[in-house]
Amino acid sequence: MTEQHKSVYPVSEAFKKRALIDRAKYDEMYEQSVKDPETFWGEHGKRIDWIKPYTKVKNTTYDYDNLSIKWFEDGELNASANCLDRHLEKRGDKTAIIFEGDEPSVSRHVTYRELHAETCKFANVLKTLGVSKGDVVTIYMPMIVETAVAMLACARIGAIHSVVFGGFSPEALGARIQNGQSRFVITADEGVRGGRTIPLKKNVDKALQSDRVPDVERVIVVTRTGSDVPWNEDRDARYEDLMKSASADCPPEPMNAEDPLFMLYTSGSTGAPKGVLHTTGGYLVYAAMTHEYVFDYHEGDVYWCTADFGWITGHSYILYGPLANGAITVLFEGVPNYPDASRMGQVVDKHKINVLYTAPTAIRALMAKGDDCMANTSRESLHLLGSVGEPINPEAWEWYYRVIGNSKCPIVDTWWQTETGGILISPLPGAIDLKPGSATLPFFGIQPAVVDNDGNVLEGATEGNLVMLDSWPGQMRTIYGDHERFKQTYFSTYKGRYFTGDGVRRDEDGYYWITGRVDDVLNVSGHRLGTAEVESALVSHDKVAEAAVVGYPHEIKGQGIYVYVTLIQGEQPSDELRKELIQWVRQEIGPIASPDVIQWAPGLPKTRSGKIMRRILRKIASNEHDQLGDTSTLADPGVVDELIQHREFK
């Protein structure tokens, strides 16, 4: 155990006074939640409004052959009504969204009443264009208010939104549109981030040109920059034109609790990205409840989650959780280092933000600039900080605590996944003493366990693979269009348990320390990428015979992308080719998949049956080639020496 792991930050006096949940309450509620989930969730399910109340609460089994995950299954509700209509009476004229533009001079407040009216209008627009309940609508947008409107409008009429991150390439967008058989796309002329424009509409056009993507009937284009974009009269329509004549009266569609709310693509260890499907009732209960308790949300608190709508964090903790709670949620179009590294502090001061929820990679990037980058901001309004997306190293934790939080704000290190819908392991700030680098203890209803590679449950202080023993309402229900893959991916490794794909250590206080992925999934700046995805992009280049991709420790990004490339016979390595391959991957997937290091590999280490030994490649990339482990199954040990000799340093 290192020194850092010994430091403990007890619950602060300030939080003892204000917190919704103290330690005794946490213990009592947690115990009830796992001993009697039926009663616990039956009660907490009522925190949202139901059009038809549920009489059944939990119907779940992880038994592989009878796998079933249903929550509140006979209830009916509408997610947009829960985020909008039910607040109109009490806080209609209060702020729902504070929009902060890419340029620091631009910001505006949107009230619940305004957001409700816009959403109803756009829901009517969608209906007029032919969108019906159950249709998949692709949203490829910048971080602007219209994106929230588009998501909520889909929810209002029972369409399934599929948000694709605006940083993904036309190819990646096309693949997602195709997989979801989506006939409708909502986009903007251009996005603006960090002073640069992103050609969203052009990218949509490119994606739709591919013959793999059939049948998109309508592309709705929001005007963000007003620049000229190519136009297809039969297919494209302007958001602003459509909204002019739309009625603001649109009753919410009653949805069954188990009707889909949205899907969101994420990377796995094999194959193409999968469409994680979330349903309506359980998801909303869970997103709202975790938002309230983890961020200790009180009416009027100004809350800022810096994520993008393209990721689950944006869904659960910018949109659905906060709005279901009637919160004030900040929507930021830009990046933390534009115009300069003080931006995050500037935004906090400008809007008197109380809760800041961001990612370790952003914290490390600011930390690298030095304490001065926060010098001209006070951040006095902050009382709570949050972290998400990857393990936060204790150094970054301490810096976040001391510099951004002025040594007075607890940090909630929230562990969860696209698949989990909401936070599963995290401190509650008024209840749980903090240890830098640990996500601490499970949320209500969550039963984590540590298993060895054979699936034996390990007790006490130990280390192994992280599984969940039972379901919670926010859990994903299936992979869109591929239920078999859902079962295979999450429930076949350890029968009867949900496998997270993460490694974990549990200490003597029962605290969980996530150690990172144990499968072939990378976490680059908090973004998930399958090594198989990057490899398949590389081998689709005509000069590449074979490629192997592994992660290595990267100071800012957490993990960097290290690529071993074998060229086809007759091709010569060169710096140009290296640049070309990096460009190729960016074009196939997007800038987030840019290789950091490319090493030319005359051969790759393989077993006699031809399987690439990634374990060895990881060690070489991480400069730990003195700890290669067992190499006796290598078909040609000479390959390894060659790779070590020509390791690329960066």
Ligand code: WT7
């Ligand atoms: C993977 C899920 C959850 C929303 C953002 C990422 C890693 C996430 C933490 C944390 C250590 C974390 C895990 C997980 N991860 N949060 N607080 N501490 N690791 O969602 O893209 O689905 O990725 O991110 O490895 O499995 P995602």
